[in-house]
Amino acid sequence: MTQVSSSTELVTEAVLRAQGVKVYYGTNLAVRDVTLDIPFNKVVAFIGPSGCGKSTILRCFNRMNDLVASARVEGKITFHGRDLYASNIDPVETRRRIGMVFQKPNPFPKSIFENIAFGARINGYKGDMNELVEDSLRRAALWDEVKDQLQESGLALSGGQQQRLCIARAIAIAPEVILMDEPCSALDPISTLKVEELIQELKQQYTIVIVTHNMQQASRVSDLTAFYNAEATEGGNKVGYLVEYDRTEVIFQNPTQQATQEYVSGRFG
Amino acid sequence: MTTPDSQTFNKDQSTQEQYFTPNLSGRYKWDTVFASFTWLAVGLSVVILAVLLISVVWDGFPRLASDFWGFLTNFPSRKPEQAGLLSALVGTVWVMITVAIFAFPIGVGAGVYLEEFATDNWFTKLIEVNINNLAGVPSIIYGLLGLQLFVRFLEPMTGGRSILSGALTLALLILPIIIVGTREALRAVPDSIRQAGFALGATRWQVIWDQVFPIAIPGILTGTILALSRAIGETAPLITIGALTFISFLPENLQSQFTVLPIQIYNWVSRPQAGFHTNAAAGIIILMVVLLAMNGLAIFLRNKFQKRG
Numbered sequence: 005m006t007q008v009s010s011s012t013e014l015v016t017e018a019v020l021r022a023q024g025v026k027v028y029y030g031t032n033l034a035v036r037d038v039t040l041d042i043p044f045n046k047v048v049a050f051i052g053p054s055g056c057g058k059s060t061i062l063r064c065f066n067r068m069n070d071l072v073a074s075a076r077v078e079g080k081i082t083f084h085g086r087d088l089y090a091s092n093i094d095p096v097e098t099r100r101r102i103g104m105v106f107q108k109p110n111p112f113p114k115s116i117f118e119n120i121a122f123g124a125r126i127n128g129y130k131g132d133m134n135e136l137v138e139d140s141l142r143r144a145a146l147w148d149e150v151k152d153q154l155q156e157s158g159l160a161l162s163g164g165q166q167q168r169l170c171i172a173r174a175i176a177i178a179p180e181v182i183l184m185d186e187p188c189s190a191l192d193p194i195s196t197l198k199v200e201e202l203i204q205e206l207k208q209q210y211t212i213v214i215v216t217h218n219m220q221q222a223s224r225v226s227d228l229t230a231f232y233n234a235e236a237t238e239g240g241n242k243v244g245y246l247v248e249y250d251r252t253e254v255i256f257q258n259p260t261q262q263a264t265q266e267y268v269s270g271r272f273g
Numbered sequence: 274m275t276t277p278d279s280q281t282f283n284k285d286q287s288t289q290e291q292y293f294t295p296n297l298s299g300r301y302k303w304d305t306v307f308a309s310f311t312w313l314a315v316g317l318s319v320v321i322l323a324v325l326l327i328s329v330v331w332d333g334f335p336r337l338a339s340d341f342w343g344f345l346t347n348f349p350s351r352k353p354e355q356a357g358l359l360s361a362l363v364g365t366v367w368v369m370i371t372v373a374i375f376a377f378p379i380g381v382g383a384g385v386y387l388e389e390f391a392t393d394n395w396f397t398k399l400i401e402v403n404i405n406n407l408a409g410v411p412s413i414i415y416g417l418l419g420l421q422l423f424v425r426f427l428e429p430m431t432g433g434r435s436i437l438s439g440a441l442t443l444a445l446l447i448l449p450i451i452i453v454g455t456r457e458a459l460r461a462v463p464d465s466i467r468q469a470g471f472a473l474g475a476t477r478w479q480v481i482w483d484q485v486f487p488i489a490i491p492g493i494l495t496g497t498i499l500a501l502s503r504a505i506g507e508t509a510p511l512i513t514i515g516a517l518t519f520i521s522f523l524p525e526n527l528q529s530q531f532t533v534l535p536i537q538i539y540n541w542v543s544r545p546q547a548g549f550h551t552n553a554a555a556g557i558i559i560l561m562v563v564l565l566a567m568n569g570l571a572i573f574l575r576n577k578f579q580k581r582g
C-alpha cells in the first residue's frame with residue numbers, strides 16, 4: 005500500500021540516500037521501508053502524525069541513533085554514495101559533516117562565544133576563532149543582537165535567539181547537511197519567521213532536512229516534502245512508513261495518496 | 274477536527290456538575306492536619322539537636338575557655354587539665370587527606386563509568402545494586418575487611434596499623450557514597466546537553482569533560498565532601514583495625530601509627546575522672562566545628578560553581 009512516487013526526476017544529486025531503511029527499538033519495529041533521496045542544496049520537509057518515525061529517520065542520517073542503546077538500523081543509508089553504516093565510517097566525523105538542530109533549544113550553559121567555539125575547537129579548527137564566531141552568528145542572523153554580549157551566558161537569550169545560537173553553533177563546524185527536528189516548535193511566531201528566513205538563506209550553502217508539524221512552514225520553506233504515516237500492526241504496535249515523497253507543491257496541491265491529501269488539508273485521523 | 278459549539282459544551286458541563294462534591298472544608302482540614310504533623314516533625318528534630326548542642330557546649334566550653342590553645346597543641350596526658358588533642362587532630366587531618374586522595378578519583382571515576390560509558394545490561398545492573406547495598410553495610414564490617422586486608426595481608430606496604438591502613442579502610446567505606454553521589458550529579462545533567470555535544474562531532478570523553486563535568490562538578494564535590502564528613506566521624510572501623518587511643522607523637526609518614534578525633538573522644542569518655550569528660554565534650558565541639566566547616570565548604574563550592582555556570 006505504500007506508493008512512493010519515483011523521486012529520481014527531482015534529484016540533481018543525492019547527498020543522502022535511504023534505501024529500505026527499517027529502525028527497531030529493541031524488538032519493536034518503529035519505521036519500515038523508508039526509501040528516499042535528499043538532493044543537494046535543497047530543503048526537504050518531513051511531515052506526518054506524531055509517532056510515525058520522522059525523528060527516528062532523521063537521527064539515522066547523522067547516526068545519533070547509535071546513542072540509543074536499543075536502536076537498530078537496517079537497510080542502507082548512503083552519504084555521497086558511501087554506506088553511512090559501514091564499519092570504516094566514523095560516527096564522530098559523520099556528525100561533524102551532518103549537523104543537527106534540536107526541537108528544544110539546547111545551548112550549553114556557557115558564554116555565547118564558547119557555544120560556538122566548542123564545536124570548532126574539538127574538531128581541530130585552525131583559523132581565527134573570533135572571525136569564525138562572528139561569521140557564524142552573522143549567518144544565523146543573530147550577530148547584531150548579541151555582538152556586545154558574547155561573553156554572557158547563552159542561556160540568557162530568548163528562546164528564539166537560543167535556537168538561532170544553536171543553528172550558528174551547527175554551521176560553525178561547516179557541515180554539508182543540517183538536520184532540524186521541529187526547530188520552531190518551542191518558538192513564538194516572530195522567532196519562527198526569523199528561523200524560516202534563516203533556512204531560506206542557508207539553503208544556498210547547505211542541504212537541509214526539517215521535521216515540522218506546521219503545514220504552512222513545510223510549504224513555505226521546503227522544496228520537497230515527505231509524508232509519513234503510521235499503521236497499527238497485529239501486535240498492537242504502531243509502525244511508521246513513508247507514504248509519499250514529492251515536490252512540495254505536489255504534496256500540498258495534488259498528492260497521489262488519499263492519506264496525504266487528508267493530512268495536508270487538516271482532515272486527518 | 275470540529276470544534277464543539279459552545280451551547281452543547283455548557284449543557285454537558287451542567288449535567289456533569291452533579292458528579293462533583295468539592296467538600297472544600299474537609300479537604301482544607303487535611304491540609305491543616307498534615308501541615309501540623311510536618312511542623313511537629315521539624316520542631317522535634319530541631320529541639321533534640323539544640324539540646325544536644327547546648328549540653329555539649331555547656332560541658333566542654335570551660336575547657337576551651339580556660340586553655341584553648343593548650344587543648345589544641347598538647348599531647349594526651351594522664352592529667353585531664355594538661356591533656357590535649359594534638360595527635361588526634363593531626364591524625365585526623367592526615368587520614369582525611371589520604372582518604373580523599375584515594376576515594377575521590379576512584380569514586381568519581383567509577384561513577385562516570387557507570388553513568389556515562391557502561392551499557393545497560395544485567396552485569397552493570399548487578400554492580401549498581403551491589404554498590405547501593407555497600408553504602409548501607411555497617412562500618413564495622415569495613416573495619417574487619419581493613420584489618421585482614423590492609424593491616425595483615427598488605428602489611429609490608431601499609432606498615433600495619435598505620436594511617437595508610439586506616440585511610441584505605443575509610444576510603445572503601447565512603448566509596449559507594451561517592452559513586453552514588455557522582456551518578457546522581459551526572460544524571461541531573463540534561464541529556465539535551467550531551468546530544469548537543471555529540472551532534473557537533475564530539476567524542477564521548479569530550480562531551481563529558483567539556484560539557485557534562487562543568488555542570489555536574491558542584492554536585493560531585495558536595496557528595497564527596499559529605500562522604501568525607503561521614504568518614505571523619507567514624508570510630509568503629511578504625512578501632513577495629515587497631516588505631517591507638519594514646520599517642521604522644523606526631524605521624525611522620527603514611528606508615529606511622531595514629532589516632533583520630535573520635536577515638537580520642539571515645540577514650541576520654543571512658544575514663545572515670547570528670548576532667549576527662551569535660552575534655553571529651555570540648556573535643557566534640559572541635560569535631561563539630563571541623564564538620565561544620567566541611568559542610569560550609571560544600572555549600573560554598575556549590576554556590577560558586579553554580580554562579581559561574
Ligand SMILES: Nc1ncnc2c1ncn2[C@@H]1O[C@H](COP(=O)(O)OP(=O)(O)OP(=O)(O)O)[C@@H](O)[C@H]1O
Nearest residue numbers: 029034053054055056057058059060061072074242
Ligand atoms: N529512544 C526510544 N526508545 C524506544 N522507542 C522509541 C525511542 N524513540 C522513539 N521511539 C518510538 O519510535 C516511534 C517513532 O518515534 P519518533 O520520535 O521517531 O516519532 P516522530 O514522528 O518524530 O513523532 P513526533 O512528531 O511526536 O516527534 C514511536 O513509536 C516511539 O515510541
Ligand SMILES: [Mg+2]
Nearest residue numbers: 058059060185
Ligand atoms: Mg519527533
